[in-house]
Amino acid sequence: MPVINVAKHCKNVLKYLNGTGAFYIKGADTSIHPDSDSELRFYQDSNMLYISGVAEPGFSFVYDINNHKSILFAPYISPDEAVWIGSQPSHDEIKQTYGVDQVHSMTDFETVIKSINPQTLYRIDYQSDAQVSALNLNINSESLLKAIHEARIYKEPEEIAILQKASDISSRAHALLMKNNYVGQNECNVHADFVGSIMNQGSNREAYTTIVGRGRNASTLHYIRNDSPIEDPTDLVLVDAGASYKGYSADITRTWPAGKTFTKEAKEIYQIVLDMQTAVLDASKPHVQWEDMHMLAMKVAAQGLLKLGILKGSLDEVMDSYIVGYFFPHGLGHFLGIDTHDCAGYPEGVPRINKPSIRYLRVRREMLPGMVFTVEPGLYFVHDLIEEARNTPELAKYVDFDVVQKYFKVGGVRIEDNIVITEDGILNLTTAPKTVEDLEKIKNSE
Amino acid sequence: MPVINVAKHCKNVLKYLNGTGAFYIKGADTSIHPDSDSELRFYQDSNMLYISGVAEPGFSFVYDINNHKSILFAPYISPDEAVWIGSQPSHDEIKQTYGVDQVHSMTDFETVIKSINPQTLYRIDYQSDAQVSALNLNINSESLLKAIHEARIYKEPEEIAILQKASDISSRAHALLMKNNYVGQNECNVHADFVGSIMNQGSNREAYTTIVGRGRNASTLHYIRNDSPIEDPTDLVLVDAGASYKGYSADITRTWPAGKTFTKEAKEIYQIVLDMQTAVLDASKPHVQWEDMHMLAMKVAAQGLLKLGILKGSLDEVMDSYIVGYFFPHGLGHFLGIDTHDCAGYPEGVPRINKPSIRYLRVRREMLPGMVFTVEPGLYFVHDLIEEARNTPELAKYVDFDVVQKYFKVGGVRIEDNIVITEDGILNLTTAPKTVEDLEKIKNSE
Structure with a gap:
């Protein structure tokens, strides 16, 4: 059973976001203590958690509004890393866990977004835009956060x-x-x-x-x-x-x-x-x-x-x-x-x-x-x-x-x-x- | 009893820092979860902890090398804030607690540094320099961190x-x-x-x-x-x-x-x-x-x-x-x-x-x-x-x-x-x- 109903939460956001194209939410990454290699306690971005239920670092989320498709991007784990942190679930398993329509590797982010080719890509203005700024898309950083906030008021x-x-x-x-x-x-x-x-x-x-x-x-x-x-x-x-x-x-x-x-x-x-x-x-x-x-x-x-x-x-x-x-x-x-x-x-x-x-x-x-x-x-x-x-x-x-x-x-x-x-x-x-x-x-x- | 011996730790750093003037270390501030007002778990900057023993947010430290004086800057707490977080220790109490030579309010940072008038102000390059960049001093961001690292190897x-x-x-x-x-x-x-x-x-x-x-x-x-x-x-x-x-x-x-x-x-x-x-x-x-x-x-x-x-x-x-x-x-x-x-x-x-x-x-x-x-x-x-x-x-x-x-x-x-x-x-x-x-x-x- 997925943590939350992703399709429903996306629909809730769209009640307050009158737009076409896609919206993008960046999940939080692991934070490292300065001048050390100590991982700090992980806190997921609250809006990412609302939309996806994902409470692990390194994920991002895109919703293709026109085609009603939820897409989760999973962090890429190299074989070397897997020795240290364990073998990772497959994309199919991640799909089941979170109840999204598609799962891709973060390394395919650009390709996937280009294939959606959104008229507008909505993003949250306090989040880093490094991932999307290079894509030369029509970006809207003003409407998405307000819409998610309104949606989050009413609990499912x-x-x-x-x-x-x-x-x-x-x-x-x-x-x-x-x-x-x-x-x-x-x-x-x-x-x-x-x-x-x-x-x-x-x-x-x-x-x-x-x-x-x-x-x-x-x-x-x-x-x-x-x-x-x-x-x-x-x-x-x-x-x-x-x-x-x-x-x-x-x-x-x-x-x-x-x-x-x-x-x-x-x-x-x-x-x-x-x-x-x-x-x-x-x-x-x-x-x-x-x-x-x-x-x-x-x-x-x-x-x-x-x-x-x-x-x-x-x-x-x-x-x-x-x-x-x-x-x-x-x-x-x-x-x-x-x-x-x-x-x-x-x-x-x-x-x-x-x-x-x-x-x-x-x-x-x-x-x-x-x-x-x-x-x-x-x-x-x-x-x-x-x-x-x-x-x-x-x-x-x-x-x-x-x-x-x-x-x-x-x-x-x-x-x-x-x-x-x-x-x-x-x-x-x-x-x-x-x-x-x-x-x-x-x-x-x- | 202070947590650590500040004078000794400063002396240890100066074994590896051949300089005159002063050195400056910025303590960590409280971090807030994005898009919320939740305080995250506090982690002090490790080098600040080594030099001062301070494990609370909002402090900074300056050592006046020429005059062998350790100076702690305490955050300013307004009377309104004090209702919420409690009355704060006096500067004299803070001096006793941490065993430093002087305690000043962070609001007096500029005045105190100007009165020291250091030939060089050593700082740590990964730390924010907002506090010192406006002071128009001769700044060295290269030597201090290496010196503290060497000092930290040998535990007192x-x-x-x-x-x-x-x-x-x-x-x-x-x-x-x-x-x-x-x-x-x-x-x-x-x-x-x-x-x-x-x-x-x-x-x-x-x-x-x-x-x-x-x-x-x-x-x-x-x-x-x-x-x-x-x-x-x-x-x-x-x-x-x-x-x-x-x-x-x-x-x-x-x-x-x-x-x-x-x-x-x-x-x-x-x-x-x-x-x-x-x-x-x-x-x-x-x-x-x-x-x-x-x-x-x-x-x-x-x-x-x-x-x-x-x-x-x-x-x-x-x-x-x-x-x-x-x-x-x-x-x-x-x-x-x-x-x-x-x-x-x-x-x-x-x-x-x-x-x-x-x-x-x-x-x-x-x-x-x-x-x-x-x-x-x-x-x-x-x-x-x-x-x-x-x-x-x-x-x-x-x-x-x-x-x-x-x-x-x-x-x-x-x-x-x-x-x-x-x-x-x-x-x-x-x-x-x-x-x-x-x-x-x-x-x-x-």
Whole structure:
């Protein structure tokens, strides 16, 4: 079974590319560390992966639009090289593996393109054009990338199945971490066990740089040092980590107590974040605007923080002030797919909303079936942002800084699931435990 | 404690760089995946790591030769960025961490260089010169890299301590794998457990692309798919894997039976490879030529293969024919340090020896104290090489292909340790078990 349906993906691209001739996508090559012969970790070009499913170096892809033919170009491996890297599959085998119409050797690239003789050859402008610039063709570098980006927004069933698998692998790894006792260990041990678990389940790497932050470290949004001792059982541990599977990403966050139970303050903040997420999951369905979901999460946060006395004033005043953005300073979530922050979050001409928190929102679109989002509300006690609020009179009046002080140790809480928009609601791909009750039960089960 | 002794490393470079003024090394920046915002795994420039010990992105280094001053330039982090990545250490803290004389912000690069006003600014030619080309200085791009390469050959005590730690982490991980039973599992599980183990011990990544090859897969020298089921307990499993620690590499190979015991044939081949390694370890000491060690390993292999009847003829004839190179097709070992294949294996003007096997030797040097080598003999039954020998009359006459057939299933055996040349011999950094007796004992200990 091919990884993805190449014919379908090409058709999807052609919905947004009104052209004749052919389009060309260059796959990534192996990268070598400078001044050495060390191969670096391989990352396939995301657009090549979308169109072909190929996650190996040295391949390129051409689609003959007029004749509806998908063509994969495989790297040429000399007999000498084959001794070192093993005998390679035949072109017929490659054809079967990826479900393309033709496979040729990269050495025949020029001949094949000349035989197609495309009126226009569409290419992606950020990719090297060494392969095509010598061919003296009518080249268009403007339309293809936009078309692929639009196509990538709507996931095909086989892509959703891969994303489900990436999420399953990651959910199981997160569940495993919760079961372990890391008090007396280090953030790096949490990270190590996550990587060991996803690789043991067939993922070849993390989808993105894992964040493991205990206690106050969780208030650094992009904390990736992951090297602090975990000593205090009353600390929370925030783990933002996902597996890459067949080139697609999971992106999941869980936050749990290092010891057996939440502190009162940790539980209160945690429950607000979970309420933010639940409200968004319940409200998500086709034709809802994503920025409205962000504002819904903000509102639930405002209500919760008002109840705790961290914020003061009326709900309307608090919402109008955007003070919540100082405790929830990032966007609610983003498109997820091949890239962890998947492409095309903003349609052409749609600007960012320049207000705290929502200015970082990575998507402003109408939710439509086939879209895949992360839903990742969070609340944090970020020192610098609290000081900024304190020093801004029109914000400071909505904050009780004495109460904030009581919650400072909580650091930060984020809960992140991966969802697919369906015809009438959502499918939640993420199954790792997340209620206070479930987490405390797991923590007490040894 | 700084990672390395910056003043000493600069002094080492100046032994080979007869110049006045200053030298400049640019550290690597974070790389972003094309058409996305995903940060790729960070790899520091190896020469920057040698001179500064810095393994974080965005730093650069200048040494003021006339005034013996080491200067580190730290990336500028804006208050906005600090909310996301956390508050950064002060320049004083960075000075302490890395043991340099001065720390400045990268934004002050031009001012600082102008105040040094170097007669010549030495730089590395493969690095971007955007930072210095505007300064209108007398630039030399030819001498610095050669000087650093020569300096990097001889490891300082603190570098050997780091390499020992990288090797210890890796040896423990290898020992752990031997204890597990992978029959019924997959090569990927061996790989996963290795990565989990080294990360749990404080390594942040593998030093190079891990090879896990069971049975015939081990006959592919650079087999990195690591995705075959391990079903046959009579298969060998070859694991070539090392941890990166503080930017330095371990590079260790162990080969062990998937089940509880070696087959007769596997044991015979394994013992020859161990004999090849033992002979080299015993003979290694200052002033011995490394290519002589390669030929010693070849000779021990020839003796062993003659005894098994795989080869035939006199030892001298067999050695002169280089037929052993068809079963031991790679070099005996290489320099090890920051890079897994560390720099400067060939002094200027020394060519490769164009004969089977030894043509791939990565070092032709006199062994001297402070050098660090891998010693990694191997024997393999590579289909394509055996066929090549069969079809070459002057080689075929030394091979009994019927006997070869009996050993074909063994696939390949490699045993690789990391050694330091000392004043009177070697220090072996690698402690993972490797005798037939020890391996079978471990395999039977559950």
